[in-house]
Amino acid sequence: MKLAVIQPHLHVYGGVEKVILEIAKNFDVTVYTLTYKPESLYPEFGNLDIRVLKPMWPSALLPSNRIFNALKASWTFYKTELDDYDIINPHGSPAEWIANKNSNVLWYNHGIMREVFDISSFRRKAYKPPTRVAHFVFSNIFKFIEKHMVKNISYTLTNSNYSKTLLWKYLGIEAEVLHPAVDLGHFKPKAHSKYFLVVSRIGYEKRQHYAIEAFKKFIQKTKRKDWKLIIAGGYGDGGKAQEDYFNMLKSIAPKNVQFMLNITEPEKRKLIENCYALLFPSMNEPFGIVPLEAMAAGKVVIVMRDCGGPLDYMQEGKNGFIAPSIEAMADRMNFLVEHRKINEEMGKFARKYVFNNFKTHDFIRAFKKACRLVMGG
Template sequence: MGLKLAVCHDLLSVKGGAERVVLTVARAFRAEVFTLLYDPSQAFEEARGLKIHTLGEWKLPQDRRFYPWIYPFFHGWGILKFLGLDLRGYDAVFTSGKLGIFAKGEVTLHYCHSPPRFLYDLRPIVSLYLGRRYGSPVRALAELWWGGWRKMDEWAARRPDLILANSLEVKKRIWRYYGREAEVVYPPVKVEKFRMKGGGEYFLAVQRPSPEKRIELLLRIFKRLPGERLVLVGSYIDPDYTAWLEEKMRGMGNVSWLKEVSERELVELYAGCKALVHTARREDFGMAPVEAMASGKPVIAVNEGGVRETVVHGKTGLLVDPPYLKNFVRILRGFDPSLFSPRECRRRAEEFSEERFVRRMKELLGRMLG
């Protein structure tokens, strides 16, 4: 397809599911990428060799204690940068992210991982957290900023010619908050990079430690299972929340927290685990469960959100109903991974392969451009 495509995404300075989607699209269509920040040392290796344009000279400080205070200004700056981006001359524009959505071309396709949850369904939880951490004045200022941003977000969501949702769960949110239909295109997982290995010595959790991921629930579960090991992988930008979690983990000799791991190390962690434990609140899609299944490992997850679209209960894992603490403890105590077929898990993961994703994207862009 001789298509001149521009890809717009918030940041390429982290390794996440959204960034994986953006880079897959950029590589498949040889697209140019527009982003606010690009840090080759923190981005996926696939970003190297792509034509990446950064939209300014804003540099976030090394000391993450300042992030909560800087982010409102950074987000406002980012919105203005994408609004002012001249994308004439491109056949189509692929947008992604809570800031990238403000970019617009002649033909625009927006890939939505979720309407920003801190503006919508998780707003009460995040607001309560801010009040407890920083006090009522900060909470009140945040509420004012979120109110204005939500109106801008709703306006921006009316502009794309087509919105894609990364799951049925997100498709429902798009209709609820934006009043728009969306087509579901599941995000890509590079299944072939994961390897299957028998056995397992620990349970694994791969998720950004933030309030909506319910890390506190994980810790309460494993506090009741001192004979079982948990390895938690993921980092979070809020140093106060990180310090609070570290305090909660103090004295828990069966829990290890690896904040930064390489892709190769992550592949080995998946290969060496008994199962993935996933506790996120109404997860949008959830890349980690699919990556675990690609490694031949079962997934034990809360029965809510996008994970219900990927994990086949009883075949590639278990979906746990409330009360979560009681039921997770019961299931994990003496859990036998041999009851699940590694090949069955792998086959399920292959249904979310990169090849299928690219093929679907080509079909959609071809249809939009006639």
């Protein structure tokens, strides 16, 4: 079965990229993108047929920033026609605009475009007045076209019940939930070292400041000054909003908070395998692959109640905790440190839970079933 996989940008180690690689292992795949940076990707992408599309005129004349890059991608996919494929498989938004000139479109939705539907007030304030106007105009045009574009999509898969809810809320379309898989073999249970870990791109929506405040409360309550908080993640592609937020993080972080930016995948794996527990303070996350990777490494995960997608797999008191507040996150951290045996037993349960519920075989089987449905078989 020949698939054309559409992804706006390929330039990070991320959950979307892992899903694409799993699909590529099981199909005859050609990947279409506007940005391809192999040095910032999993090395397996070097074995794929990747074709870089040039922005269509007149969008090619636009300057480069988050808003205009999204506009370039939208217009380019809208105008692109692909032949000789059984399935057209868009992923990250606005790849679904490929449905304008193509049929047999199976959209694997990884979450709505936050820049349009769910932009944070922090990011909006970082825009200068002309950019705010441009964002307002672009967002409303995008929403109007998007609502019509999705009607051309043959079938939609999405990564979580949270994403499914938003697709219905904003676009009025039904979607089948298909959770991404986790390769248990990539992560091994190792040490429980004296540090809590946060792994995510630096950004207000990721709320690393929640983790810092929780860690400060943990230290204040327990006097455990030999413990650390490590915040690891991507930085450098988020413009002024990201820069302002990172400066704020540094201003509130005590000396035993360590920032590790733009780490490699092996470095991330080592940090996860040796942390004491993972903190996941993000809000409204479409899915959240990192908590599952931590569970695969036998680690307990603490999320916030408004985390979004991770609520699909969080089991309170079994593989982690769902904290309603920063104070509660600090309390759970203290509990795990004071009850090391419970922490280890919960970690074992978490690893087994991932093995039983997020198998690659099950993901591919469900994906193939959706492909056959699109093709009428």
